[in-house]
Amino acid sequence: MSERCIASLRLTTGDTALDVGCGAGRSFAELENRIGAKGTIIGIEQSPEQLAAARALVERCGWSNVLLINTPVEDAEIPFVADAALFSFTHDIMRTPSALRNVIEDLKPGGRIAAIGVKWTPWWHLITNWRTWRGSKDFVTTFEGFNKPWSHLENLVSSLEVECTTAPTPVIGRPGLYIAAAEK
Numbered sequence: 001m002s003e004r005c006i007a008s009l010r011l012t013t014g015d016t017a018l019d020v021g022c023g024a025g026r027s028f029a030e031l032e033n034r035i036g037a038k039g040t041i042i043g044i045e046q047s048p049e050q051l052a053a054a055r056a057l058v059e060r061c062g063w064s065n066v067l068l069i070n071t072p073v074e075d076a077e078i079p080f081v082a083d084a085a086l087f088s089f090t091h092d093i094m095r096t097p098s099a100l101r102n103v104i105e106d107l108k109p110g111g112r113i114a115a116i117g118v119k120w121t122p123w124w125h126l127i128t129n130w131r132t133w134r135g136s137k138d139f140v141t142t143f144e145g146f147n148k149p150w151s152h153l154e155n156l157v158s159s160l161e162v163e164c165t166t167a168p169t170p171v172i173g174r175p176g177l178y179i180a181a182a183e184k
């Protein structure tokens with residue numbers, strides 16, 4: 001599912017990709033596969049502990065093209081114009097317009113944006129929504145916007161396509177997930 005989300009960024013060799021709220025760097029390997037050693041990953045993360053884990057991963061893997069920035073996204077000074085931005089399970093950031101604006105301003109015209117995350121399914125999918133709540137409660141500060149996590153993003157981009165799961169699918173994965181793909 002993350003692979004599918006990252007594929008929608010349409011990265012090519014040498015691209016610069018932002019991993020917004022990169023956490024411990026779970027998406028770095030897939031991004032590296034697509035941009036190669038000539039590309040650049042910029043990971044932005046506010047938690048020093050998460051960023052330390054990301055840094056350890058980068059060192060273990062010997063990647064010399066990853067720049068890590070320890071700051072809230074909304075305050076980040078991003079040193080390069082980027083080709084694409086990934087938001088992987090970053091609900092709090094998706095619900096912070098100033099953070100989205102700061103990232104999108106930094107993308108080149110036509111730059112790609114992809115977000116993957118969890119959302120509520122219709123209320124009668126009680127077990128799915130309970131699982132979503134249980135799996136998310138320690139990772140989000142708000143459930144505001146869980147009906148439509150991309151609602152702020154769609155106001156800031158020129159095109160946006162969304163796929164959601166209400167049942168398990170081989171393509172995206174378990175129920176209660178969405179992938180939003182957009183262009184600046």
Ligand SMILES: C[S@@+](CC[C@H](N)C(=O)[O-])C[C@H]1O[C@@H](n2cnc3c(N)ncnc32)[C@H](O)[C@@H]1O
Pocket residue numbers: 020021022023024025026027044045046047050071072073074087088089090091092093096099139
């Ligand atoms: C659930 S984790 C996902 C991490 C990673 N993207 C992944 O897919 O594994 C969400 C991350 O977003 C970070 N985060 C939340 N709000 C942020 C903000 N305003 N600026 C930077 N990072 C933020 C959290 O510290 C956390 O590491």
